[in-house]
Amino acid sequence: MRRFQRGDARAFPELVRRHRGAVFAFVLRWTQDRARAEDILQETWLKVVRASSDWSPRARFTTWLYTIARNACVDGARRERARAAEPLEADRLSTEAHDPERAAGSSELRPVLEAAISGLPDAQREVFLLREMAGIPFHEIARMTGAPEPTVKSRMRYALEALRTRLTEAGIDAPAGGRVA
Amino acid sequence: MTPPVSTHPHDDRLLELAYGEVPASEARRLRQHVDGCPRCRSVLDGIAEVRSALRSVPAERPPIRGLDSLLAYGEQAAARARSRRGGLRILGILSAAAALAVVWLVLPAPQKQAKSVAQVPAAPASDTLARADVPRAPAQGSSARDEADRERAMKAPASPPAAAVVGKGGRAVLEESRASAPRVGEPEAKQKELAKLDAPADRRPSALPPEQVRADDIAADRSVARLNVSGQLGGASISAPRTAGGAGASSVAGAGTVAGAEAFAAKKSATVGQAPAAEARSAEAMRTEDPAKVAAAPLNEALAKSERGRASADAEPASPAGSLHQAASAPSGTKDGAPAPVALAPKVVPVQPMRVGMGSPEKRARLAEIRRQLETTKGDERKALLLERCEIDASLQRGPDAVLHCSIVGREFPGTPEAKRAAEIARGFSVQLPAEVPER
Numbered sequence: 001m002r003r004f005q006r007g008d009a010r011a012f013p014e015l016v017r018r019h020r021g022a023v024f025a026f027v028l029r030w031t032q033d034r035a036r037a038e039d040i041l042q043e044t045w046l047k048v049v050r051a052s053s054d055w056s057p058r059a060r061f062t063t064w065l066y067t068i069a070r071n072a073c074v075d076g077a078r079r080e081r082a083r084a085a086e087p088l089e090a091d092r093l094s095t096e097a098h099d100p101e102r103a104a105g106s107s108e109l110r111p112v113l114e115a116a117i118s119g120l121p122d123a124q125r126e127v128f129l130l131r132e133m134a135g136i137p138f139h140e141i142a143r144m145t146g147a148p149e150p151t152v153k154s155r156m157r158y159a160l161e162a163l164r165t166r167l168t169e170a171g172i173d174a175p176a177g178g179r180v181a
Numbered sequence: 182m183t184p185p186v187s188t189h190p191h192d193d194r195l196l197e198l199a200y201g202e203v204p205a206s207e208a209r210r211l212r213q214h215v216d217g218c219p220r221c222r223s224v225l226d227g228i229a230e231v232r233s234a235l236r237s238v239p240a241e242r243p244p245i246r247g248l249d250s251l252l253a254y255g256e257q258a259a260a261r262a263r264s265r266r267g268g269l270r271i272l273g274i275l276s277a278a279a280a281l282a283v284v285w286l287v288l289p290a291p292q293k294q295a296k297s298v299a300q301v302p303a304a305p306a307s308d309t310l311a312r313a314d315v316p317r318a319p320a321q322g323s324s325a326r327d328e329a330d331r332e333r334a335m336k337a338p339a340s341p342p343a344a345a346v347v348g349k350g351g352r353a354v355l356e357e358s359r360a361s362a363p364r365v366g367e368p369e370a371k372q373k374e375l376a377k378l379d380a381p382a383d384r385r386p387s388a389l390p391p392e393q394v395r396a397d398d399i400a401a402d403r404s405v406a407r408l409n410v411s412g413q414l415g416g417a418s419i420s421a422p423r424t425a426g427g428a429g430a431s432s433v434a435g436a437g438t439v440a441g442a443e444a445f446a447a448k449k450s451a452t453v454g455q456a457p458a459a460e461a462r463s464a465e466a467m468r469t470e471d472p473a474k475v476a477a478a479p480l481n482e483a484l485a486k487s488e489r490g491r492a493s494a495d496a497e498p499a500s501p502a503g504s505l506h507q508a509a510s511a512p513s514g515t516k517d518g519a520p521a522p523v524a525l526a527p528k529v530v531p532v533q534p535m536r537v538g539m540g541s542p543e544k545r546a547r548l549a550e551i552r553r554q555l556e557t558t559k560g561d562e563r564k565a566l567l568l569e570r571c572e573i574d575a576s577l578q579r580g581p582d583a584v585l586h587c588s589i590v591g592r593e594f595p596g597t598p599e600a601k602r603a604a605e606i607a608r609g610f611s612v613q614l615p616a617e618v619p620e621r
Contacts, residue, residue, distance in 0.1 A: 153196055
């Protein structure tokens with residue numbers, strides 16, 4: 001990021017290469033809607049470019065990046081609620097159904113896991129995704145979300161317990177790597 | 182070896198352990214406890230189970246769509262950053278050189294004056310400068326006046342003063358006169374010569390009292406701060422002599438050579454948002470400038486604003502500044518009634534609004550209206566609205582918004598003529614200069 005700030009043209013593609021996939025996975029799991037996730041992904045990276053001069057090396061780039069992504073997700077969800085369009089689940093399923101390549105690549109575990117994650121309360125899902133997908137430490141999540149650190153950890157624990165319960169209910173026993181029972 | 186934890190650690194601690202957020206020494210102790218504690222091991226296993234399941238699902242591939250335009254946008258931003266840095270470096274060097282020149286001009290005169298005053302309190306400065314070079318000068322109060330009198334006596338023997346040639350040999354007097362006569366005029370000549378090097382005739386630092394230098398410095402500094410807008414826009418379009426003069430003066434008052442550039446940089450951020458006119462800005466330079474960058478001038482504000490939602494951005498009230506496009510194309514009129522004279526410019530250049538992406542009020546109002554309508558409309562009407570928003574964004578030079586909104590048309594209505602048109606706008610936007618897009 002520092003190189004990009006200095007005007008190194010090769011730095012930005014490198015940043016995109018390193019982080020775009022992970023950010024997309026994060027946003028997709030947050031929104032549970034591929035089309036919306038794609039929009040938010042693009043919005044996030046455009047904001048990264050626009051605000052690049054604001055970034056300071058004191059902050060971890062990933063934390064800064066995922067803060068932008070998270071805010072974009074929150075804003076997107078707000079807009080979506082206001083729009084009150086078709087059910088999101090229908091969107092998601094139809095998109096999935098029209099993409100044979102992706103459908104073929106999905107394991108049996110994926111839909112169960114995605115459903116379990118989307119079933120989490122917003123606050124828990126947020127913490128879970130920031131920690132698990134973005135790899136942001138709890139104290140930084142606390143700063144990002146404005147919640148006390150113990151609250152963040154509690155949300156994480158509840159999220160993990162809920163997911164574990166859902167996986168068990170779905171007959172998925174994954175102690176050694178997510179095998180489908 | 183540290184003793185293992187005897188009581189159950191808090192679940193939060195186990196959570197931190199699972200995510201590697203516990204210091205190594207404590208992690209060792211916790212693990213020792215977990216090894217012998219079924220309850221805690223079960224907690225950790227539960228966490229590991231979920232994480233393992235999550236990892237076993239391959240990540241979704243990110244879309245290719247939008248990647249080209251994003252990379253092009255990033256490349257433009259990098260180019261702007263480069264030109265900004267290059268401009269600052271040149272300014273730093275120029276200001277350092279100018280400051281040295283000014284310091285060299287200003288400082289020696291008082292120093293020499295002080296030296297001569299110590300030797301000959303009553304003598305005029307121009308005279309004492311010459312006398313300071315004379316190593317054996319007696320410099321005893323009134324003897325200087327006597328010597329001058331003696332000198333006059335030697336040159337004009339017909340009218341010798343009363344106490345003309347008393348007590349000193351002619352040779353000494355001749356020496357004295359040789360030493361002083363040609364040198365009396367030297368400082369002035371030297372000053373004139375050196376002053377020619379400093380281009381603007383009205384800014385002769387050595388001729389100005391310190392207060393005036395400081396006042397000039399402030400004015401010059403302000404003018405440089407104004408000029409820097411063009412520096413950011415056009416990269417190398419800042420005129421060197423003017424910049425050098427301004428920055429040099431700045432560093433005299435600031436008592437630092439590098440401080441000129443730093444002060445410039447500091448003022449730069451403060452000035453860009455207010456955007457006074459930059460007469461050195463060329464239309465070409467403006468076209469190469471990214472609209473979003475200028476639009477988001479104070480970037481903190483821009484980020485905060487964009488995070489508050491695009492709704493507010495679209496419905497934003499008119500800024501005192503207008504679009505860069507207008508600034509480039511408008512004649513010398515004073516739009517918005519906000520002219521701002523540029524300090525060092527020979528003529529007053531009217532201020533044109535710098536903020537890009539804030540086009541006509543009608544367009545902004547229409548954008549807000551479209552936003553509202555998009556919340557409820559569907560089908561063809563929605564498709565038309567989305568395309569219109571895409572086109573308006575493009576015409577307003579809102580690069581990122583245009584790309585984003587145009588891509589939404591394609592996503593929601595793939596294969597339609599509107600989607601094709603939107604893709605064309607977005608594609609063109611990423612590879613062409615922003616100002617060219619609305620004309621397409």
